[in-house]
Amino acid sequence: MLTFRKTRLALLGGLAAIATALVSTGAAAAEPAQVENTPDSAQTQQTEQWLTGYWHNFDNGSTVMPLSEIPSEYNLVAIAFADNHPRLDGGITFNLAESELAGYTDAQFREDIAAIQAEGRKVIISVGGELGHVNVTNPTQAQNFADTTYELMQDYGFDGVDIDLEHGINAEHMSNALHDLSGKAGSDLIITMAPQTIDFQSPTAEYYKLAENISDILTIINMQYYNSGSMLGCDGNVYQQGTPDFVAALACIQLEMDLTPDQVGLGLPAVSSAAGGGYMAPSGVVSALDCLQTGNGCGSFSPETPYGQIGGVMTWSINWDATSDYAFARTVSAALR
Numbered sequence: 001m002l003t004f005r006k007t008r009l010a011l012l013g014g015l016a017a018i019a020t021a022l023v024s025t026g027a028a029a030a031e032p033a034q035v036e037n038t039p040d041s042a043q044t045q046q047t048e049q050w051l052t053g054y055w056h057n058f059d060n061g062s063t064v065m066p067l068s069e070i071p072s073e074y075n076l077v078a079i080a081f082a083d084n085h086p087r088l089d090g091g092i093t094f095n096l097a098e099s100e101l102a103g104y105t106d107a108q109f110r111e112d113i114a115a116i117q118a119e120g121r122k123v124i125i126s127v128g129g130e131l132g133h134v135n136v137t138n139p140t141q142a143q144n145f146a147d148t149t150y151e152l153m154q155d156y157g158f159d160g161v162d163i164d165l166e167h168g169i170n171a172e173h174m175s176n177a178l179h180d181l182s183g184k185a186g187s188d189l190i191i192t193m194a195p196q197t198i199d200f201q202s203p204t205a206e207y208y209k210l211a212e213n214i215s216d217i218l219t220i221i222n223m224q225y226y227n228s229g230s231m232l233g234c235d236g237n238v239y240q241q242g243t244p245d246f247v248a249a250l251a252c253i254q255l256e257m258d259l260t261p262d263q264v265g266l267g268l269p270a271v272s273s274a275a276g277g278g279y280m281a282p283s284g285v286v287s288a289l290d291c292l293q294t295g296n297g298c299g300s301f302s303p304e305t306p307y308g309q310i311g312g313v314m315t316w317s318i319n320w321d322a323t324s325d326y327a328f329a330r331t332v333s334a335a336l337r
Contacts, residue, residue, distance in 0.1 A: 048262070048309070048337065049309065049310075049311065049312040049313075049336040049337055050075060050076045050219075050220060050265060050311055050312035050313075050314075051073055051074050051075055051076065051312055051313055051314075051315075051329065051332060051333050051336060052074070052076040052077075052078060052192065052220075052222055052265065052267075052312065052313070052314035052315070053070070053074040053076075053077060053078070053270075053314070053315050053317060053318035053321065053329070054077075054078045054079075054080045054126060054314075054315070054316050054317040054318060054319075055067060055070065055077055055078065055079055055080060055317065055318050055319065056080055056317060056318075056319045057079060057080060057081065057094075057096060057097050057100075057101070058080075058097050058100050059097075059100040059101070060319075062273070062274070062317070062319040062320045062322070062323055063319040063320070063322040063323055064100070064101055064102050064319070065318075065319060065322060066101070066104050066108060066109075066112055067109065067112035067113060067115075067116060067123075068108075068112045068115065069322075070116070070318055071318075071326050071329050071330075072119060072121070073326070073329040073330065073333035074121070074318060074329060075120070075121045075122065076121065076122050076123075076124065076190070076192075076312075077116060077121065077122070077123045077124070077318070078124050078125075078126040078162045078164075078192070079094070079123065079124065079125050079126055079158070080126045080129055080164075080317070081126050081127065081128060081129045081132050081164070082094050082125050082126065082127045082132070082134070082152070083095055084133070084134060085144065085148050088144040088147075088148060089135070089140065089141055089144060090134065090135055090136050090137075090138075090140065090141025090142065090143075090144040090145045090177075091141075091144035091145060091147065091148035092125075092127055092134060092145065092148050092149060092152065093148065093152070094125060094152055094156065096109050109156075110156060110157070113156060113157050113158070114157060117157065117159070122159040122160070122190055123157070123158055123159055124158055124159050124160040124161055124162050124190050124192065125149070125152055125153075125156070125158045125160075125161055125162070126161075126162035126164050126194075127149075127161060127162065127163055127164060127165060128163065128164035128165035128166055128167075128194075129164055129166065130166060132164070132165065132166075132167075133167055134165060136169070136170060136173050136174045136177050137170040137173055138173060139173065139176070141173065141177075142173040142174070142176045142177035142180070143177070143180070145174075145177040145181075146177045146178070146180035146181040146184065149161050149177075149181055150181055150184045150185060153185060159188070159189075159190045160185070160189050160190030160191055160192070160219070161178075161181070161190075161191060161192075162191075162192040162193070162194060163178075163191070163192070163193045163194070163210075164193075164194040166196060168206070169206050169207060169210060170206065171206045171207070171209035171210040171213055172213075174210055175210055175213035175214050178191055178214050178217065179214065179217065182217045189217065190219045191214065191217055191218050191219050192219050192220050192221070192222060192314075193207065193210070193211065193218070193220075193221045193222070194221075194222050194223070194224055194267060194314065195207040195211075195221065195223055195224065196223075196224050196227070196228065197223060197224065197225065197228040197231045197241075197250055198228070198231070200223065200250070200253050200254060201231065201232060201253075203257075208257075211254070211257070211259065212257065212258055215258055215259055215263070218259070218263055219263070219311075220262070220263055220264070220265045220311040220312065221254055221259070221263060221264060221265060221311075222265040222266070222267040222311075222312075222313075222314035223250065223251065223254065223265075223266070223267050224267045224316070225241065225246060225247045225250065225266060225267055225268055225278055226241060226242075226267075226268060226269050226275040226276075226277060226278025226279065226316075227275050227276050227277055227278055228241045228246075228277070228278055229241060229277070231246070231250055233245075233246075233248075233249025233250055233252060233253070233301060234249060234250070234252035234253045234255075234256055235249065235252070235301065237249065237301070239301070241277055241278035242277065242278050242279060242280050243280065243284070243299070244280070244284050244285075244287040244288040244291060244297070244298075244299055245288075245298075245299040245300050245301045246278075247266055247268070247285070247288035248288045248291045248292050248298065248301050248302075248303070249301040251264055251266060251288070251292055251310075252292075252301075252303060255292070255303075255307050255310070261307045261308055261309060261310045261311070262309065262310065262311045263311055264307075264310050264311050265310065265311040265312045265313060265314050266285060266288060266289060266310075266312075266313045266314065267313075267314040267315070267316070268280065268285050268313070268314075268315055268316075268328075269315065269316050269320065270315045270316065270317060270318075270320040270321035270323075270324065270327075270328040271320050271321070271323055271324050271328070273320065273323070274315075274316050274317060274320035275316065282327055282328045282331035282332055283331060285313060285328075285331075285332055286331065286332060286335040287299075289310070289313065289332075289335055290335070291303070292306065292307050292310055293306055293307060293308060293309055293310060294306050309337060312336060313332050313336070315328050315329075315332075
């Protein structure tokens with residue numbers, strides 16, 4: 001592992017521009033959706049590894065569903081997404097889109113959160129997404145973000161927050177905000193991140209620095225291994241999205257920085273329709289997981305030393321997974337411990 005670490009630090013800082021160019025030149029075509037042949041009675045995996053799924057607070061043509069219909073294989077549910085606070089700059093709020101959700105009410109939403117948590121699962125509020133713009137770039141915004149996120153946790157019972165800001169972040173001020181939130185919420189706070197692959201191609205990238213800054217309170221990073229194009233792995237080689245090699249070689253970057261294996265997760269689309277590129281069948285996700293954890297099932301990339309159990313797997317999204325009869329959840333959960 002030390003060999004990979006030294007190679008990565010030497011290469012990634014100087015080759016970030018190459019990775020940026022690759023994004024614009026070579027996005028691999030999305031593969032057709034595949035439904036895994038898994039038994040209908042697949043057993044729920046309630047374990048130390050997370051199976052994270054995003055739930056849509058909107059109708060985008062996938063599936064509209066209440067939280068009560070989420071399969072129990074998902075032990076971490078991220079509510080997508082928070083809204084900008086109407087008065088406090090940098091703050092967030094939440095508005096249930098009842099008109100888009102077939103009359104699903106706020107009262108039912110709250111009851112369903114409590115029911116999920118009664119089963120030992122967790123529910124967090126996600127900030128950002130493709131269209132979300134929340135700015136935390138100065139001390140006032142950082143304070144407002146921490147205060148309003150904590151207020152939402154108290155109001156709805158959320159267990160924490162997911163940082164999915166895709167239009168730029170400030171590592172210093174977001175770190176301060178999250179440490180402030182941690183001080184308010186205590187050690188049970190869940191903090192997740194869903195950066196894009198470009199965000200970890202250089203140690204100078206803001207998401208990379210944020211991960212280092214909050215490693216003491218971070219629950220898990222679920223990199224989005226899709227909508228990416230080609231990227232550099234931790235060995236300095238270029239990998240194409242939509243393959244287990246791509247996922248394993250890029251996850252190695254996080255596994256070789258100052259994070260523990262349980263803080264690293266793999267984020268993939270549930271079906272091909274859920275992303276513009278980078279889809280692979282759930283069995284491929286399991287192959288990447290096995291490669292990183294045990295060194296088995298690897299392709300052209302193989303870790304020098306297997307990392308043991310990592311943090312888990314994330315998917316965009318639960319609603320999209322429903323369109324394939326939850327093939328992603330059932331296949332991947334069976335491989336988690």
